[in-house]
Amino acid sequence: MGNCGSSESAAAVVASNEIDKQLKLEQKNIQQNIKLLLLGPGETGKSTVLKQFKLIYGEGYTANEKLAFRTTILTNVMTCTLSLINAMDMLKIPYGFDPTTVTLPTTEEDDDDDENALTEDDKVRDDRGSAEEVFENENEYEPDQEKKVSDRMALIESEIPKLENPMAKYAAKLYKRAGGRNRQTGTGPDAAKVVKSHDMSFGISPGETLPDEIVNAVEVVWKDAGIQYCYSRANEFQLVDCCGYFLNRAKEVCNPEYNPTEQDILNTRQMTTTVSETRIMVEKKIFRIFDVGGQRGERKKWAPYFDDVDAIIYLVAISSYDQVCLEDSSTNRMVESMNLFDSICNHPLFKMTEMIVFMNKIDLFKEKLEKTPISQYFPTYQGPNTYESCSEYFASRFIALNLFPEKSIYLHFTWATDTKQIKAVLAIVNHSILRGNLTKAGL
Known part of the structure; x- marks a missing residue:
């Protein structure tokens, strides 16, 4: 019996020492982390x-990790292009609209009657298409989730003001005259239809490439004057900051042999x-x-x-x-x-x-x-x-x-x-x- 008790006591001491050692190790880890x-x-x-x-x-x-970012970059290229195409309808901007060549009407009457301001690309068929939703929120907002800034702030601005923009107003008139959504013709709107035809329901899979037809259409859309004017108003809709960075190099980054640089990786958005x-x-x-x-x-x-x-x-x-x-x-x-x-x-x-x-x-x-x-x-x-x-x-x-x-x-x-x-x-x-x-x- 005595030997048994001594053995149990020794085991308890060993266990206690192990616990102390573990606690010291954990404390050391805490200090190092x-x-x-x-x-x-x-x-x-x-x-x-x-x-x-x-x-x-x-x-x-690693080289493999860099290659994996190609999928993210291709996704950025497509989502940015589609966002711009959708925003053209939301903001009512006709393809080919170039604000640098426009002389704004001096009166409302001139604004209504000035057919000469239309370019050939603006003169398109009437559009009776459906009024689909352009953007949908990805997350539902829970009103009680955020607490408001306290009353100690004398004034805090909560809404984007409705600013009068004569050029935007004029673009909307030309958009309406041109027929509006879906039926505009010309290189810009035709390319937009090609981009929209690419199925993005399941995103872009690893290793997948974009067809040449889609890449060429993306380039045409991006170079359209109306799209560039739309891009200049990006604060009015949701568009990621990397849009210009990648669309300016669409042909390069969509090449199957393309290997992203560290700078490219830093500019990706997911x-x-x-x-x-x-x-x-x-x-x-x-x-x-x-x-x-x-x-x-x-x-x-x-x-x-x-x-x-x-x-x-x-x-x-x-x-x-x-x-x-x-x-x-x-x-x-x-x-x-x-x-x-x-x-x-x-x-x-x-x-x-x-x-x-x-x-x-x-x-x-x-x-x-x-x-x-x-x-x-x-x-x-x-x-x-x-x-x-x-x-x-x-x-x-x-x-x-x-x-x-x-x-x-x-x-x-x-x-x-x-x-x-x-x-x-x-x-x-x-x-x-x-x-x-x-x-x-x-x-």
Whole structure:
């Protein structure tokens, strides 16, 4: 009996030592791991930042992974072209419409009677086609899902204003005279019909290529003057930012021998509908980076990942100040970003969490400012329409949402597809995160 008791006691000591060893190992792992969340509304560049992490700090993409992106690029080419074709009907723009050659009528009467303004491509048959829906929301909006920005903001703009656009109005008149939907003739509308004939019901399969007929039609559609005018009004409908990048090179990227470059991969767009975890070693620390879908319907998946977060990178598409949400055509995207940031930044769980804001897509922001003053959409802004002044305005509005005096918001202006620029920003961000992690550990 004595020997049995001694044996059990020894076994208990061994088990206890193993538990202690495991606890120490887990504690060491916790100290070595950095949990980082990429948050923000849809279309802000979260997945692009994750790609940059992999390219800069990870092993990048293998040859097979690069080839897999060909499918995504072909999908982008087709969906962008179809979006433009559908938007031509939604915005009522006739094919061949070139605003640079148009002299607007001086009176309403001249506008009604000016048949001479029609080009040969505009003179098409009457259209009695069905009024099909042009766009359908991919996610249903749950009204109680988001909390609103609090009343401390004196004024927050919630809707895209109805701006008078004489050129758009005139284009719509020519569209109506030309017959409207489906029956326009000429190289542009004929090519559009070819593109629409390609079955995209099941998307594009890995290894699939686009027929030459479709690729040629895509090129014709993209070069049409009316399509280019439609593209200049892309803020009025849903179109991904990579549209011009890939359609300008449609023949190249649709070639069966085409091999995507890293820059091409950074510019691809694929809606994130799952939560992905990527592990990357940065300065002997393991960064566990979680990329989650930003559309409203995806945000209910965020909650399980809120525990033990070391840092949050919140992305804002600063260029979206004149756009509306995919799920809600009455809400300005920048306002949506503010609403969501308010709820995350001031969440009790994140009171002491490192909060980093990327005001992203500054390249597109600078382009838009040249033709669209932000005061048209944010009347509270009364300053000059310069990049420096306008970017500072939006930065101050986000920083003002923070309710915790002891909490700092680290804000950076970024161009996520520019590896050189984002590499410099990420170096600063990673240093800040690691410093904060040491502080929390009492080191």
